[in-house]
Amino acid sequence: MNPNHYNSSTADRTDTEHLNLGEVCRFLTEYAACLLACGATCTRITRNVGRMADIAGVEADIIILPSHMSITLSDPRDGRTFHYTSSLANVPVSFNINTQLSKLSWKVAERRVNFAEARQLFERIKEAPRINQWTLALLVSVANASFCRLFGGDPMAMAIVAVATMAGYSLKLLLLSRHVDIKLIVIACAFLSALISCVGYVTGCTSTPDIAVGTSVLYLIPGIPYINSVSDLLSSHYLSGYSRLAHALVLTGCIALGMTVAVMLMHIQVIP
Amino acid sequence: MNVLLGILQDGLFAAIAGVGFAAISNPPRVAYKYCALLAAIGHIGRYCLMTFAGFSLVFASLAGAFLVGLLAVFIAPRVKCPPEVFSYPALLPMIPGLYAYRTLQAFMLALSANGEEEFGHYFYLIEFNGLTCLFVVLGMVVGQLIPIMMFKRVAYTSTRD
Known part of the structure; x- marks a missing residue:
């Protein structure tokens, strides 16, 4: 997967037309699956994903299953839908990851990072060192x-x-x-x-x-x-x-x- | 003097337990001191309500957990962490572990009891310890969730820079 398929241009950050919504959907699903695995409540997951979907100009419908996460994004401008299902991330309960991922959702929602950067930050957060x-x-x-x-x-x-x-x-x-x-x-x-x-x-x-x-x-x-x-x-x-x-x-x-x-x-x- | 010492001891051991159990859920480093503080306040609150105000264990746990949840919601935006990061580990020292253990013991003994009277005695112990354990846990969890639900906007925007 090439993360640059997202809206990678800083100049284009407000332009959601150029977003690769399939990749956004995949990112949001893996993000939500990671949050669920690391001990976030369902309310937090839906809110975090919702604020990032808003910035992409799409609506997110989330299905939270015991071992899987499934998200459908629908674009109200042209009626297209995107769907992705992910297994739960292999991370133990971690409130540090929970906190960092929640902060990441705000960075995306406030356009301080685009989805390509968010993907890279997400991968880095997952690998954060744990206590000895x-x-x-x-x-x-x-x-x-x-x-x-x-x-x-x-x-x-x-x-x-x-x-x-x-x-x-x-x-x-x-x-x-x-x-x-x-x-x-x-x-x-x-x-x-x-x-x-x-x-x-x-x-x-x-x-x-x-x-x-x-x-x-x-x-x-x-x-x-x-x-x-x-x-x-x-x-x-x-x-x-x-x-x-x-x-x-x-x-x-x-x-x-x-x-x-x-x-x-x-x-x-x-x-x- | 002895009462004050008892309260301080209760708070100290609850704080140590809070930090240790918090470490299992790998919180951000900045959160440890708040986990200790909230665990101590919650446990002292429960201890005082039971000792001085005559509260039962269940209602004292509910009130102690409510206090923990309330403080967590208002600390969270200052530290830029979700309130759960402090409030969940701070609750763990309140878990009625001995009641759970005695329920299990009574259950084992009831299964091997001789006669109705002996079985009835152990069954009473299962009910007493089991119900106390169940309602203390429910009181704790609901008590700390109420402030998060009351102040949803604060609780769910706390990680915003």
Whole structure:
């Protein structure tokens, strides 16, 4: 694809006649698919795409499916329509990409960049570096230990949760690098973290072993999909809302499964 | 003095949890401090409402999340980020994880219960913990979404330079 098929001349930026609308449609669809993958709500996706379509002088109708994005552009001047469907971009949830792509939509809408430049910026934003994975593992471990404290865990329980989280998150990084299915990853990580956190029961080193076990897997909870699903449901994007909710519920079920096996293996009974 | 210390501790640990969970969703670097701030304010708000005003966990979570959402909407245009970038991670320390865990435990025990009375006891625990967990999560999510929906124009133009 040649991005210069867009309106690449600075002098022509206000002239939408020369835009290659097929390429614009493809760009907008891939842009929207990337936004969906990186955790944007449906309202944000439709607004961002809509403001860029406006500047191209076309109307955009968007179909948001669980794994695909489909956009039809219609040109009111001559009645032509353009259609493109894209699979979801292979990017993990990233609010940095979400923010940069939202800024990009404003740059296009205010004619500060044309569609050719927007395409190049889009590709660059997708490749933006992420936080170092081991730093992330450390941050998540400390966060989960703090979470344990918020539930009333003692310092020893916090230490157990930090170690259990570090081990579980390290396993997650390892399995992600080997492209293992996310559901299997969550089951394995929940199992490992819960198993390690049972040390409080086994050795009696903490007075709050139940809180340690209960908190050890919470770093796996798919919080963003849960919140996005309710946001989509409230804004009447039911299909996306339900699919995000189903995805989050499946992952929560995987956490429960991994944890249950670990707790049963260790013969732990929290409720008397 | 002890009460104040309790409040500050609550805020501190919520802020640390907020930053750590925010890191998973890879926010812009500038957003981290606001995630910490909002997580602390939200959690302290909930703690104070429950401790001093006698709010139940569900309504205190709703109010705490509303406060987080409101602050996020007004911080967002200053930092040029969508409000979700701060408000979602700031909510995560409020997740009622222990209730979820106890629901799961009670479920396992109910399946292996001997007799109606024992089953009834575990089933009550499933209902109590499960419903609390469900409504706390719903309260949290709806509470922080209300300000975004109330101030749509601000929320959806916050990334404009």
